[in-house]
Amino acid sequence: MERVEWVDRATERKYMVLRDERGNDIVIGPPEGLVDSLKLPEPFATTLHNVLYARGLYNSAEVAKNPRVLIGALQEAMNLDVQRLTEAFLNYEKEQVE
Numbered sequence: 001m002e003r004v005e006w007v008d009r010a011t012e013r014k015y016m017v018l019r020d021e022r023g024n025d026i027v028i029g030p031p032e033g034l035v036d037s038l039k040l041p042e043p044f045a046t047t048l049h050n051v052l053y054a055r056g057l058y059n060s061a062e063v064a065k066n067p068r069v070l071i072g073a074l075q076e077a078m079n080l081d082v083q084r085l086t087e088a089f090l091n092y093e094k095e096q097v098e
Contacts, residue, residue: 029058048077
């Protein structure tokens with residue numbers, strides 16, 4: 001078995017999976033549905049999911065080792081959404097002038 005990145009093309013969420021010799025995948029993490037259980041709006045939920053993936057936060061044991069990394073993940077996800085919101089403001093104001 002090998003560890004590989006898998007991207008769900010429907011949601012653009014990234015997962016670390018174990019792939020066997022027949023091509024079957026077992027999700028290592030982040031857990032499917034974890035961020036959805038928080039009832040977060042899209043695209044923030046997907047952003048947070050992918051930040052958890054990038055930081056290797058796949059289970060509660062990894063979070064328990066260093067809870068501050070979870071705070072960093074939330075801050076990173078929020079920062080990405082701040083960038084999107086800033087762009088939305090600029091685009092909206094540009095459209096209003098035209």
